[in-house]
Amino acid sequence: MSEYKTGIVAQVGTNIVHQTQVPPAGGAALASELIHSGAIRTYCILIDNTLNSSIAYLRFWDTTTAGDAESGTDLPYMILKADAATKVQYNFDKGIYFGTGIMTAVVTTVGTTTNVAPTGNVSMTYLLGA
Amino acid sequence: MPTYKISPFVTGLQNYLFTGADIDSGGKINISGAPGSIYAAKLDNSGSSSAANYYLIWDGTEPTASAADVVIPIKHEEVVVMWVDKGITCSTAITVSASNAATGSGGTDGTANVVYYIS
Numbered sequence: 297m298s299e300y301k302t303g304i305v306a307q308v309g310t311n312i313v314h315q316t317q318v319p320p321a322g323g324a325a326l327a328s329e330l331i332h333s334g335a336i337r338t339y340c341i342l343i344d345n346t347l348n349s350s351i352a353y354l355r356f357w358d359t360t361t362a363g364d365a366e367s368g369t370d371l372p373y374m375i376l377k378a379d380a381a382t383k384v385q386y387n388f389d390k391g392i393y394f395g396t397g398i399m400t401a402v403v404t405t406v407g408t409t410t411n412v413a414p415t416g417n418v419s420m421t422y423l424l425g426a
Numbered sequence: 427m428p429t430y431k432i433s434p435f436v437t438g439l440q441n442y443l444f445t446g447a448d449i450d451s452g453g454k455i456n457i458s459g460a461p462g463s464i465y466a467a468k469l470d471n472s473g474s475s476s477a478a479n480y481y482l483i484w485d486g487t488e489p490t491a492s493a494a495d496v497v498i499p500i501k502h503e504e505v506v507v508m509w510v511d512k513g514i515t516c517s518t519a520i521t522v523s524a525s526n527a528a529t530g531s532g533g534t535d536g537t538a539n540v541v542y543y544i545s
Contacts (some may be wrong), residue, residue, distance in 0.1 A: 353495070371528050375497040377514060384512040393501040407493035408529065418521075421481075 453523025
């Protein structure tokens with residue numbers, strides 16, 4: 297039996313971020329959430345939408361300023377989709393570059409308008425790195 | 427001038443390989459002629475020297491601005507390969523485009539190319 301150990305020349309992911317979006321209380325607007333400050337790349341994004349019977353759209357903004365990441369008002373930088381009652385994983389070999397930071401929100405409406413959260417929790421896991 | 431090509435595959439997982447060269451914001455509607463899912467993609471923005479381009483996917487037959495199901499920004503001069511384990515489901519039709527705006531309403535910066543693996 298032989299054992300091999302290979303050094304990883306360049307680390308890909310350096311941060312793993314877990315996030316759960318809980319539906320806002322009745323009447324409250326859904327607010328985007330800051331998951332990282334500073335320039336970074338996203339290499340992997342897991343969206344767990346198993347608790348919802350509607351499609352979930354994960355919106356991203358390349359900012360750290362809440363006023364620039366108002367879902368339904370400010371144009372998202374990136375949008376990913378998770379089917380109803382499904383857990384889906386997106387992988388990017390070189391990562392998607394964010395120059396300022398990452399704020400996110402999950403909504404039920406396709407596109408960039410409207411700001412309605414799914415009725416159940418949605419969980420995300422992000423692999424981030426330089 | 428955009429050019430598009432689609433080839434049938436023989437495997438069950440990915441039935442079609444769609445390639446688009448120098449695609450624009452007008453996009454290509456219903457790329458496989460049927461509903462389907464995108465499981466992998468090569469998003470080539472190496473032909474842009476100064477700005478990001480956004481690669482957009484609609485579940486439908488109209489590339490309506492600000493209404494895409496999926497929007498992926500690719501930094502200038504970069505090529506990114508994407509895998510999606512469960513696929514991006516398009517239950518009506520698969521429509522794609524590229525733009526220098528996240529809305530999908532502007533032309534591309536430089537040349538944007540794509541390859542989509544569809545089932």
